[in-house]
Amino acid sequence: MDQDDDVLSEENKAEELVVAGRYVVSTTIKAGTLAGCPAFAARDRLSGSGKVLALAPPANAPVSASFQKISLTHSPALLSFDAIDDSSGALWVITTVSDSFRPLSEFNRTWSEQAVREKVLRPFAAVLKALQLVGETHRGIRPDNVFFSENENRFMLGPGCLSSPARYQPSIFEPLSSALCPPVGRGGGSIADDVFSLGVLAVYLLSGRLPAELTSASEETVLQKRLAEGSPEVLMPELQISPQMSSMIAAMLSDEASARPSPSDIADHSIGKIFRPRRPHVALNPLMLGDIPIRNIFMLLWHGMRNQAAFSDLIIRGVVERWIASELGLATEARIIGATARQLESVRLTSLSERQFLDIIRMLAPDFPFFWKGLWFWPDALSSLALAMTFHEINEYDTAIRSALYSSDIASLADTGDDEDFSRISRRAYRLVGDNGQNNDDGICAFIYLSNPLQPCLSSEVTKERFSSVDGLMTWLNAGEQRHHGQETMGFLDRKQVIFMLCRSVEKGFWQAENISRISGKGSWLTDLRFVAILQRVMNCGPLCGVAHKFLSHLDDELKRWKNMHVRSQKIEQLTKAARDGDLSAMSAVLADTDGFATDRSAFLNACEEIALLEHELISLEHTSGFYVTFREADIEQMTTAFGAMLAVISICVEALL
Amino acid sequence: MTTSALSSRENMIKIIAGIAAGFGLALYPAYVILTVILCVPVIIAFVAGGEKGGRMAWFMLPYVVAAAVHPFHQLWNGYGDITCMFSILTTSPAIPEVWLAAASGWLVPEFLATGSRIGEMVRIYRRRHVVTARIKKLQAEWDVSKPARNGGS
Incomplete structure (x- = not known):
C-alpha cells in the first residue's frame, strides 16, 4: 500500500460514489495501490477509524477467479474486506487499514528469529491453513504486500486475490515451478507455493533485505542459478539463526513441492524439530547440451526447451536415456524416453513434437509447468494469459497462447475432471460462441469471461468503467449519449460487449442453447436489438428508453426492407411507440414479423413486375407515338x-328508280 | 413480275384501250366522247401518274362510274345524239361532278389514312395516361429503390 496523504478536499467532492450504502468513494483521488490493485480514497460514514481504501480492479488486471471464495476466508493476520459491492455495475472492494500499518518494503531493519516465528510464520501459516481448507491459495506473499505496525508490533498479510495469482510476485519469491512462467502464466498453484514464498519472506525479515547478488542480477541469471544449484542454496544467505529454524526455512525453500512443510507443520512447529531437506539428484558427470553442462533434471528441461534442436538430437541418439538412467537413476523414465527416441528414429524424424516434449516434462518433473511453443505456463493461468494477450501485454507469446488455447493435447492433459478447469471452461466458451477452433477472438473472449465471473467487460469503450455485471453495462448503454462507433462496431454493441452479456447471462442460466446460436452471428443493429431485447426480458432490466431511442435512429435500413409504404409507416409508428415505452421486445417483434414480411415481399415483387411491364409498355407506346402505326396500305385500298x-351501285340504283 | 413485263402489259392495255376508243368513236361517238371527257382525271392519272397514278386511277374508277351514271342515262334518253351530249356537258354540272367524284377516289384513301392515324394517336394518348397513372400509384405505394421513369406525355 502506497502512503498517499491526499484527503478528501472540498473541490473534489463532485466525483463521489456511495458503495455498499456506507462508504463514500472519491473516484478522482487516487490512493496508490494495494496488492497491485489501484485504490481510491474513501471514507466510512459510520466510523472514522483507520484509512478506508476503495479498491478498483481494472479490466486488464481483474481479481482472481476465486475471489469470491477467497474473500470469505477470515484470519486475524489477513487483511479482510469490509465490503464487496458491484451494485454500481463495477466491482468495488472496501478495506480499512489501520494508520499504523505500513508495508514491509518501507522498513529498513531486521527482525529476530523469535519475532519471525511467532509474529510471521505462525499467523501466516494459519492464514494458509484457512485457505487450504477451502482449497485455495494466497500467492501474494511478498514484502510490499505484508504490513507491519510498530505500535501494535504485529504483521498483517495483504490480500492475494485482488489480481490473478502471483501476478505481482517477484520471481525470487516464487518456487521454480512458477518462476519459469511469465507473471500472468503462474496460475493458482498449490499451498506449497505459498509456503515457498513465506520461506523467502522469512529470509527477507531475518536478514532485513534480500541478498545483494540476487537483487542486482537479472531475473534469468538468478533463475539459472536456482536451477543449477537449487533454490535453498541460492536464496538462503548465512543467517545467525538456530539450526531448527534454518532447517525449516531450507525445507520451505525446497524446489520439490512435496518436500516443503505444510502450513500445519509451520504453525505447529516446535522449537526442537528439525526438518531434513531432500537433496535432489545431481549428476557427477554432466550432460553437455550444446556447451552447457547439465547436472540435474530441472536444468535438463529448462535448457532443453530453450534449445529444442540439440535436446531432440540428444534424445534420438539415446544420450539422454543413458544419462538419466546412469547418472540420475531414473530407469523407468529412461526406458520411456528410449522408446520415444526409437519410435522417432524409425520414422526418420529429427525432432520431437510439442506434445512429446510436454509428455517428457510431465514425466520427469511433475512439478514443472507446461511448456508450449516457447511458453512455460500452468493451464489454469491460460485465462490470465489470454487476457494479457487481449490487452497486448505479452506480444511475444501470442502464438503460443493461441495455440495452447485450442490445443487438444493441453486440454486433455489439463482435464482434471473438475468442472472449473481450463479444458471444461474453454469447451463451454467455444461452444457458446460457435467457435470451432478457428482461433477467432470471440472464443478467447468468451473463455476469459467464463473463466472469471468478475472479469469486467473487455470492450475498449468501457474498460475504464470496469463493468462486471450486465446491469451496469446496460445502465451505461441506456444513459450514455449516442456513441461514436468505431470500425469494429457493426451495430449497437461491439463483439466483446455481446459476448460479455452472453457469458454473464448464460452463467445465470437465462439462456437456452438454441437462443444462443441465433444471436451469435455477425453484429448488426437488428441482431443486437433481438439480443438486447431477450436480455431485457430474461434479466428484468425494466424499460430501456435510452437504448430503444438509440436503436430507433439506426433501424432505417431494417425498415426499408418493408417495401409497402403504408406498412412501413405503420411499423415506424409501432416502433416509435415501443421506443417511448422502452420496450425492446416489442420493437424486436415489430421487425420480426416474418409472415407479414413474406406477404409484403411477394406483393412487392408483384408490384415490381407490374411496374416493369407498364414501363415497358410506356416505352413501346413512346416509340409508336409518331405516324407509324396506321392502317395497312392494302386495307386502305x-x-x-x-x-x-358501293357508291357506284347506289348511284345506278337511284338512277334506275328515278 | 419484272418491270419490263409490267410496262409491256401496260402498253398492251393502252394499245387495246386506243383501239377500243377508235371503234367506239366510229360506232357511238357521243358515248365515247362523253366517256373520254368525264374520264379526263382518270386518264391523266393513268397516263401521267406512273405506277402510283395507275393505282389511283383504279380507285377513281368506281367513283367516276357512280357520278357518271346520270349523265349517261341522260345521253341514253337522248338516243346517244352528239348534240344531246354537248347539251349535257354544257347545261348540267356533269363535268365538275364527275371530276370531283374522281377526286374523291384520291381523297377517300387519304382521309382514311389520316383518320386512322388520328384515331391511333388518341388511343396511345389515353393508354399512356392510364399507364402513367398506374405506375405513379404503384410507386407511391411501394418503395421502388431504383429511380423509376415518370412516363407521362
Whole structure:
C-alpha cells in the first residue's frame, strides 16, 4: 500500500460514489495501490477509524477467479474486506487499514528469529491453513504486500486475490515451478507455493533485505542459478539463526513441492524439530547440451526447451536415456524416453513434437509447468494469459497462447475432471460462441469471461468503467449519449460487449442453447436489438428508453426492407411507440414479423413486375407515338375500292328508280 | 413480275384501250366522247401518274362510274345524239361532278389514312395516361429503390 496523504478536499467532492450504502468513494483521488490493485480514497460514514481504501480492479488486471471464495476466508493476520459491492455495475472492494500499518518494503531493519516465528510464520501459516481448507491459495506473499505496525508490533498479510495469482510476485519469491512462467502464466498453484514464498519472506525479515547478488542480477541469471544449484542454496544467505529454524526455512525453500512443510507443520512447529531437506539428484558427470553442462533434471528441461534442436538430437541418439538412467537413476523414465527416441528414429524424424516434449516434462518433473511453443505456463493461468494477450501485454507469446488455447493435447492433459478447469471452461466458451477452433477472438473472449465471473467487460469503450455485471453495462448503454462507433462496431454493441452479456447471462442460466446460436452471428443493429431485447426480458432490466431511442435512429435500413409504404409507416409508428415505452421486445417483434414480411415481399415483387411491364409498355407506346402505326396500305385500298363500288351501285340504283 | 413485263402489259392495255376508243368513236361517238371527257382525271392519272397514278386511277374508277351514271342515262334518253351530249356537258354540272367524284377516289384513301392515324394517336394518348397513372400509384405505394421513369406525355 502506497502512503498517499491526499484527503478528501472540498473541490473534489463532485466525483463521489456511495458503495455498499456506507462508504463514500472519491473516484478522482487516487490512493496508490494495494496488492497491485489501484485504490481510491474513501471514507466510512459510520466510523472514522483507520484509512478506508476503495479498491478498483481494472479490466486488464481483474481479481482472481476465486475471489469470491477467497474473500470469505477470515484470519486475524489477513487483511479482510469490509465490503464487496458491484451494485454500481463495477466491482468495488472496501478495506480499512489501520494508520499504523505500513508495508514491509518501507522498513529498513531486521527482525529476530523469535519475532519471525511467532509474529510471521505462525499467523501466516494459519492464514494458509484457512485457505487450504477451502482449497485455495494466497500467492501474494511478498514484502510490499505484508504490513507491519510498530505500535501494535504485529504483521498483517495483504490480500492475494485482488489480481490473478502471483501476478505481482517477484520471481525470487516464487518456487521454480512458477518462476519459469511469465507473471500472468503462474496460475493458482498449490499451498506449497505459498509456503515457498513465506520461506523467502522469512529470509527477507531475518536478514532485513534480500541478498545483494540476487537483487542486482537479472531475473534469468538468478533463475539459472536456482536451477543449477537449487533454490535453498541460492536464496538462503548465512543467517545467525538456530539450526531448527534454518532447517525449516531450507525445507520451505525446497524446489520439490512435496518436500516443503505444510502450513500445519509451520504453525505447529516446535522449537526442537528439525526438518531434513531432500537433496535432489545431481549428476557427477554432466550432460553437455550444446556447451552447457547439465547436472540435474530441472536444468535438463529448462535448457532443453530453450534449445529444442540439440535436446531432440540428444534424445534420438539415446544420450539422454543413458544419462538419466546412469547418472540420475531414473530407469523407468529412461526406458520411456528410449522408446520415444526409437519410435522417432524409425520414422526418420529429427525432432520431437510439442506434445512429446510436454509428455517428457510431465514425466520427469511433475512439478514443472507446461511448456508450449516457447511458453512455460500452468493451464489454469491460460485465462490470465489470454487476457494479457487481449490487452497486448505479452506480444511475444501470442502464438503460443493461441495455440495452447485450442490445443487438444493441453486440454486433455489439463482435464482434471473438475468442472472449473481450463479444458471444461474453454469447451463451454467455444461452444457458446460457435467457435470451432478457428482461433477467432470471440472464443478467447468468451473463455476469459467464463473463466472469471468478475472479469469486467473487455470492450475498449468501457474498460475504464470496469463493468462486471450486465446491469451496469446496460445502465451505461441506456444513459450514455449516442456513441461514436468505431470500425469494429457493426451495430449497437461491439463483439466483446455481446459476448460479455452472453457469458454473464448464460452463467445465470437465462439462456437456452438454441437462443444462443441465433444471436451469435455477425453484429448488426437488428441482431443486437433481438439480443438486447431477450436480455431485457430474461434479466428484468425494466424499460430501456435510452437504448430503444438509440436503436430507433439506426433501424432505417431494417425498415426499408418493408417495401409497402403504408406498412412501413405503420411499423415506424409501432416502433416509435415501443421506443417511448422502452420496450425492446416489442420493437424486436415489430421487425420480426416474418409472415407479414413474406406477404409484403411477394406483393412487392408483384408490384415490381407490374411496374416493369407498364414501363415497358410506356416505352413501346413512346416509340409508336409518331405516324407509324396506321392502317395497312392494302386495307386502305380495299376500303376505298369497296366504298367506291358501293357508291357506284347506289348511284345506278337511284338512277334506275328515278 | 419484272418491270419490263409490267410496262409491256401496260402498253398492251393502252394499245387495246386506243383501239377500243377508235371503234367506239366510229360506232357511238357521243358515248365515247362523253366517256373520254368525264374520264379526263382518270386518264391523266393513268397516263401521267406512273405506277402510283395507275393505282389511283383504279380507285377513281368506281367513283367516276357512280357520278357518271346520270349523265349517261341522260345521253341514253337522248338516243346517244352528239348534240344531246354537248347539251349535257354544257347545261348540267356533269363535268365538275364527275371530276370531283374522281377526286374523291384520291381523297377517300387519304382521309382514311389520316383518320386512322388520328384515331391511333388518341388511343396511345389515353393508354399512356392510364399507364402513367398506374405506375405513379404503384410507386407511391411501394418503395421502388431504383429511380423509376415518370412516363407521362
